[in-house]
Amino acid sequence: MANRTDPAAKSIRGTNPQNLVEKILRAKIYQNTYWKEQCFGLTAETLVDKAMELDHVGGTFGGNRKPTPFMCLVTKMLQIQPEKDIVVEFIKNEDYKYVRVLGAFYLRLTGTDVDIYRYLEPLYNDYRKVRKRLNDGRFVLEHVDEVIDELLTSDYSCDIALPRIKKRWVLESTGTLEPRKSALEDDFEEEDKEDEDQPMPDREDSHEKDYYRERSPARERDRDRDRKRDSHRHRDRDYDRDYDRERGRGRDRDRERDRERDRDRDRDRDRDRYRLRDEKDYGRDRDRERERERDRRDRDRGGRRRSRSRSRSASPGHDRKRGRGSVSPRRTEKEDKQPKKKKEKAKDDGTDHPDPEIAEANRIRASLGLKPLRP
Numbered sequence: 102m103a104n105r106t107d108p109a110a111k112s113i114r115g116t117n118p119q120n121l122v123e124k125i126l127r128a129k130i131y132q133n134t135y136w137k138e139q140c141f142g143l144t145a146e147t148l149v150d151k152a153m154e155l156d157h158v159g160g161t162f163g164g165n166r167k168p169t170p171f172m173c174l175v176t177k178m179l180q181i182q183p184e185k186d187i188v189v190e191f192i193k194n195e196d197y198k199y200v201r202v203l204g205a206f207y208l209r210l211t212g213t214d215v216d217i218y219r220y221l222e223p224l225y226n227d228y229r230k231v232r233k234r235l236n237d238g239r240f241v242l243e244h245v246d247e248v249i250d251e252l253l254t255s256d257y258s259c260d261i262a263l264p265r266i267k268k269r270w271v272l273e274s275t276g277t278l279e280p281r282k283s284a285l286e287d288d289f290e291e292e293d294k295e296d297e298d299q300p301m302p303d304r305e306d307s308h309e310k311d312y313y314r315e316r317s318p319a320r321e322r323d324r325d326r327d328r329k330r331d332s333h334r335h336r337d338r339d340y341d342r343d344y345d346r347e348r349g350r351g352r353d354r355d356r357e358r359d360r361e362r363d364r365d366r367d368r369d370r371d372r373d374r375y376r377l378r379d380e381k382d383y384g385r386d387r388d389r390e391r392e393r394e395r396d397r398r399d400r401d402r403g404g405r406r407r408s409r410s411r412s413r414s415a416s417p418g419h420d421r422k423r424g425r426g427s428v429s430p431r432r433t434e435k436e437d438k439q440p441k442k443k444k445e446k447a448k449d450d451g452t453d454h455p456d457p458e459i460a461e462a463n464r465i466r467a468s469l470g471l472k473p474l475r476p
Contacts, residue, residue, distance in 0.1 A: 103141055104131050110182035113211050114264060118179040121210050126161065126260060127176065129168050136173045145183035148174065152191070155199035158206075158248065159234035160260030169234055171203065172259060178207045188212075192220050198229045202248055206259070209252045214266045215278055217253070222281060224249045225326070236260075246326060 106119050119127060130136050139151060151174060159169040191204025205221055212220070227245035234240055251258050256265065272278035451473025454460040463473035 103137075104180075106179075107181050110180075118182055118211065119176065121179060121264070122172075122176055122261060126166075126168065126172070129161070129166065130173055130176050133168050133173060135170050136168075136176075139170070140173055140177045143177055143181070145181060145187050148177065148181070148183070149191075149200065152200045152203050153197050155203065157232040157234050157240060158199065158202055158259065160236075160258075162234050162236055162238045166236070166260075171199070172261075174203060175206055175210075175259075175261075178203075179210070182211075189220060192224070198227070198231055198245055201227070202231060202245065205249060205252060209258075209263060210261075214272060217266055218269060218272065218278055221249055221253060250326065 106117055110118055112118070113121065122130070143151065151170075155171055155174070157169065158171045160172055161168050188204050188208055191200050192208065194200045194204070201224065205224060208220060209217055225246045227249075229245050230242050231245060231248065232240050233243050233248075252263065256263055269278065269281070273280055451463040452460055452467060454463060454473075459474055466473055
C-alpha cells in the first residue's frame with residue numbers, strides 16, 4: 102500500500118509516474134531504510150520539510166548501489182504527484198538550493214517541453230555550489246547551473262533515463278517558445294547608456310575598466326559554461342565522427358574478409374579441379390603404361406613363340422621323335438648333325454678317291470649330278 106501511486110494521480114507520457122524510475126532502482130528505493138522511515142505518509146505540504154533537510158544530490162552509490170535521499174524524495178513526488186504550482190514554488194525557492202534542484206529534476210521528468218525550457222533556463226544564473234554523490238560514494242562540488250545544464254542537454258542523470266525533449270530551435274521555429282534572452286542583457290544595456298552619458302575617460306582608465314569588466318565573475322561563469330557546452334558539442338561531434346569512421350572501417354574489414362573468403366573458396370575449388378585433373382592424368386598415364394607393358398610382354402611372348410617354332414621347324418622329325426618319348430630334342434639334333442657329316446664325308450670320299458682316274462670320274466659325275474663310282 103505504501104508503494105502504490107496515488108489513485109488521483111494522472112499518467113505521465115502514457116504510463117504510471119513511478120515507472121519513470123527504472124524497476125531495479127525502484128525496488129532498491131522501496132527496500133531502503135530512508136524510504137521506509139522518512140518518506141512514509143508524506144504529503145505535498147510535509148514534503149518541503151524533508152526537502153530542506155537535503156545536503157547532497159545523486160542517484161545511487163556504493164557497491165550495492167544504495168539510493169540517496171534525493172532519489173527517494175523524487176520517487177515520493179512521482180508517487181503523490183503534487184500540483185504544478187507547488188513544483189514551480191520549489192524551483193523559485195532561492196533560500197534552499199537543494200529544494201530548487203529537487204523541483205527542477207521533478208519538472209524535467211514530468212513537465213512538457215515548453216515548461217521545461219521556461220522554468221529551468223532561468224536557473225542558469227544560479228552559481229551556488231551543491232554537493233553531488235558519485236557512484237563510488239565520493240562527494241564532488243558542482244554548481245546549480247551545471248546540474249541544470251545536465252538536465253537540459255543530457256539523456257541520463259542520477260541513474261535515471263530522462264525523457265526526450267525537443268530541441269529549443271525546433272520550438273522557436275514553430276513559435277511555441279520565444280527566443281532565449283539572457284538575464285545579463287539588461288545590465289549590459291544600462292552600462293552602455295551610462296558609458297554614452299559619461300565623458301570619454303583616459304585611455305588607461307578605459308583599458309582598466311574594460312579589463313575588470315571582462316574579468317567579472319558572472320561573465321567568467323558564462324564563458325566557462327559556454328566553453329563547457331561547446332566542448333560537449335565538439336566531443337559529441339567528434340564521437341559521431343569517430344563512430345562513423347569506425348563503422349566505415351568495420352564495413353571495410355567485413356568487405357575485405359568477404360573477399361578473402363571468396364578468394365580462399367576459389368583457390369580451394371581450383372585446387373580440387375587441378376587435383377582431379379592430375380588424378381585423371383595420372384590414371385590415364387598409368388593405363389597407358391600398363392598397355393605398353395602388356396604390348397611389350399606380348400611382343401616378347403610372340404618372339405619366343407616364333408623362335409620356338411623356327412627351332413622346331415629347323416629340326417625334322419622332332420615332333421615324331423618327341424612323341425615316341427625315347428630320345429630328347431638335344432640328342433636328335435646331334436644325331437641329325439652326325440648323318441650330315443657322314444654324308445659329307447661320303448661325298449668327299451667319292452671325289453677324294455686314291456685312284457686319280459676314279460676321282461676325276463667322280464668329280465665329273467658330281468658336276469653332272471650323278472652318283473660317284475664305287476670302287
